[in-house]
Amino acid sequence: MGRVGSLLLCGIVLSGLVAGTGRAADGAVTMNATVDGAPVGADVLVLAPGGSSRISVTVHNGTAATRYVKTIRLSGTALALPFFSYDTTIPFEVPAGRSVTRGFVLDLAQLGGQATGLLPARLQVLDANRDVIAAVSATADVRGSTWSVYGLFGLALAVLAALAWAAALLALARQRLPASRWRRALRFLPAGVGSGLAAVVLLSALRVVTPTPVAEAVLVLGCAAVALVLGALTPPPETVEAPLADPEATQRLRPVAGRGA
Known part of the structure; x- marks a missing residue:
């Protein structure tokens, strides 16, 4: 029994190591980004309409297959409704186990009429099927108009x-x-x-x-x-009681009803 137990224990350990190696090989795709040099997600992301922002995105591919990026999206939502969204087409591929960085300039001239104040924002990379490959979240301080x-x-x-x-x-x-x-x-x-x-x-x-x-x-x-x-x-509505019938008026009406009969 001792030898059998030892063999079972070794099998469990080896299977755990193999499974751990498989999970490491089948890692995830992650990303980090900066806007005008400020890391996205660390602090409040200030978005000033009427100008342009320099965005740099680094995608880390921890999987065993090459991932293909087509679009980079910056969006902001509230109450599950999107209030601004910018898609920039920048096709590139990220080989397995590698990291690739791409930068671009985003024109925010129309942002002032779309939103203002604090909004949850997301920077995402999408593939050709518009599926999200990786994303990073932040709080955006949009310096837009009150009449947006x-x-x-x-x-x-x-x-x-x-x-x-x-x-x-x-x-x-x-x-x-x-x-x-x-x-x-x-x-x-x-x-x-x-x-x-x-x-x-x-x-x-x-x-x-x-x-x-x-x-x-x-x-x-x-x-x-x-x-x-x-x-x-709140108080319930007041109930108005019906007035009681006048007994004298009832007696006066009885003979009249009799003569009419």
Whole structure:
């Protein structure tokens, strides 16, 4: 049994070494990049519209096959919506186990009308099929206009949220809210969700909060919860009791009804 155990132990160790070697050979493709000499991902990436930025991308191929890069993309999103995206076609290949660096100048003249404030940004390399080979993420500080698409989107969300609050409060003032506490809470829910979405965009445009998925969830769910609580705490509509019938008037009407019969 001792020899059998030793042989089994050696087999397990050897199989682990072989598997580890296979995993090392089948590594991943990674990348790092700089914009105007600043590393992407280390600090806030400042993107100033009206000029050009020098972008340098280094792709590391840890796989056993040559990878072919066709496009380099710089994009920014918020609330899962893309607000700016720049594709630059630079075909090159990265041999197995090698690293290749490419640089180019990106014109950001149109960025001022697309976004402003803090936005999550990604720099990606894509193959001929538009599949992402590698990517690096950063927080972009876009020095765009308040009247950009992103800024107007935030103002529109704020207006919609204000209208939702006005409708809910007007229904409260006119005693038109449902009698059920749960239904009254749901009546305020759209106003809370709208406030959360508006807060995500406006705080981003004001460079207060970066709209990461975690920050978006906290703001939207937090505002929705506050609206639900406020709706549940509103008083139910007052019920108006029907006036009691006058017994004397009823007695006076009886003989008249008899004569008519």
